[in-house]
Amino acid sequence: MEKIIEILRYSLENETLIKLSFGSLRKKSNLFKKTIVRPLLLQGELCYQIEYHFTNKVTHSNLKKEECLPLFEELIYDTYKQINLFCVDADYQILVSNTDKPKIIKKSATKTMPQLAHNKEKKYILPDGTPFDFLIRLGVMDNSGKVFQKHYAKFRQINRFLEIVSDVLPFLPEKTLPDNKKSQEPLRIIDFGCGKAYLTFALYHYLKLILSKNVSIIGLDLKTDVIDFCNMIAEDLKYEELQFLEGDIAEYSEKANIDIDMVVTLHACDTATDYALIKAVNWGASVILSVPCCQHELFSQISNDLHKPILKHGILNERFCAVLTDGLRGLKLEEQGYEVSMVEFASLEHTSKNIMIRAVKTGRKSAAAGEKYRRLKEYWHVNPTIDRLV
Template identity: 40%
Template sequence: MKVNKEYIENIFKDSIEKNIFIKAIASSPVDKKSEYTKVNLKPVRIKDEIFIQFEEFKDKKAYHENICFASAMVKISDILERFKQLLISVNGADYQILKGKQDFNLKKSENTKVLKDLDHNKKKNYLIEDGTPVPFLIKLGVMGEDGKVFKNSYDKFRQINKYLEFIDDTIRELQNKKLIGDHIKFVDFGCGKSYLTFALHYYLKDIKNFTFEIIGLDLKKDVMKKCNDIAKELKCENLEFLTGNIKDFDKLQNVDIIFSLHACNNATDYALLKGLELNAKAILAVPCCQHEFNEKMSNTKNSKFFDKEMPIGKHGILFEKYTSLATDAFRAQALELCGYKTQVMEFIDMEHTPKNILIRGIKDKINTESLKRRFNEYEKFKSFLGIEPLLDSLLSPYYLIKL
């Protein structure tokens, strides 16, 4: 059966509005050089509103975006132009679609599928479960003696579990690459009140049964004293809290993982540098307050950026967001030049800041041609921004290739 584009758009529109749309898969890009190879679509409910989740695949990585109905229909229209094959599943029917030169070939078949629960925030199976007494969470006031998480502490509880999911995933990858065994050397830079540091200790000792050395570092002497007192009270062995600056840390060498949470502005750069100095196998950083690029780019108004991206550059709030993203993109690319496979992922908002991007670098084998390409991308991006970032001078001695 031959149909036009509007007919297919109406299948999406009607099934979404009637709450019977289950999923769709778009594949076989029209342009063989397309950066995206496949797109999965499904409905999700977020705060009682239906969104369409787009899962786009690029370079064997998946990128997720939840879009409201009106905007989703615009994106669906674009997908119909960019992909040759499409499968749409709704309650009771599957639509197989092949794109032709002028129209679409559609084949409809029956199914017995039913749309499942759309609750995007349904109850998760956490590594630390609500209702199970955990000494450090009781001591830190997150839960009561019965293990029940206090209502006003549930966001903190969720943050701790999200953090442990990232740690668990990182450790699995390090083990798969045979970079670590069952002993972990871990440094937490800027650990603050150390909810996450104590969570890590609990995870390694009580969940994974690893041996370990954990050090938390922060500039606040009184906070570190309190953390040491709690660790002593809870009999947390091989956990130590030190007062000091990231740049001066030399307590451990050949560290397995370093973690830096919300180190302000260039403190994140020094955390990345320290990770390289300590020969860390994995570097995880959640940056904060990226001021440097904003200030330096503001002083180079003759750069290629302002020539090409003035609609962004002339609005302060947009420029601030752009420079923050550019900073973290630069950091991820720099780590790749140092021999790490990097991912930039959504972390989780903490109570004192909405910054929620996690940069994760894990040591990897990278071939020379790949390094050359990444170095060229790095140099072009730096030239486009028109600045010389501090990170470049800090990390350049560790670059595996220089042109």
């Protein structure tokens, strides 16, 4: 029993508890059949909601962290025989019997910590209701910080993007300037195919103005009018280390042969994504965030007798080619020494272009990934642009 109490104490003290459920009654006469515990934030303080399941109703009470262990002990000793504990680092299945020693089965974690807020209101890095100069200038919010309804999806996407950026910060070289001196090398970032640059401005604002990092950010796009517009806003807002250049991704080269630390490319069409990835790897970028779209290249190349009956349907061929293109890109990045995850960028209800290739440099090249890439290429008879990455 002591071991069980120790596991529970650890999960409370280290705030790793995601869900705890008690079931299988010791005595049939007990009023509540099961009890479930979940963390929640109450006025900024981590508390635990205790949910008691009676035959015909469910009741709740909220406890402070330090009040939980005595209750858990009582429930284990007096009420229940089975405990399922889900923590950030592991899952535990515990069976308590009156006669034998308790059985504790530890498994790898299956749950992640949810966003903790009692009213489930999402906490954004850039909250609605706070005026941000660039969001006002780009027409996303009014002067008081209220987000315009028609731009809410964009606002959510900007915050989602910043959340992903915040997750990859530990993989970027440490170039923070506590006292904002200019002497230190900046963190160099390029946003390829920046368009109207909502996300480029957001990135600059977050890294430079919120986190006080020394950054130098370039947004590149084919469109002259868009570039002029973005440069005008950057100048007005005195975002001095943010500049916009007109040009084609495939032809872009860094003037002074300076390597780039992070490459962003969001919705740059078709093979423009491949050129962005190739450049990123050749610079040795520590982080690559890429949301591909319009993956048309393989559509007319793909051929495989077994799969012909499926791929004869244009829409299936199109969707499959998008998956294959990004899968091959991911393998190529792994071969080149990146750890790759495919993460959901925007909710599917807003756009189907919602998969982000998130790659962080480990330097561990993977010949096995390269071999898988070659076998897939052969199987599908395709020759994607990402092949130029050698």
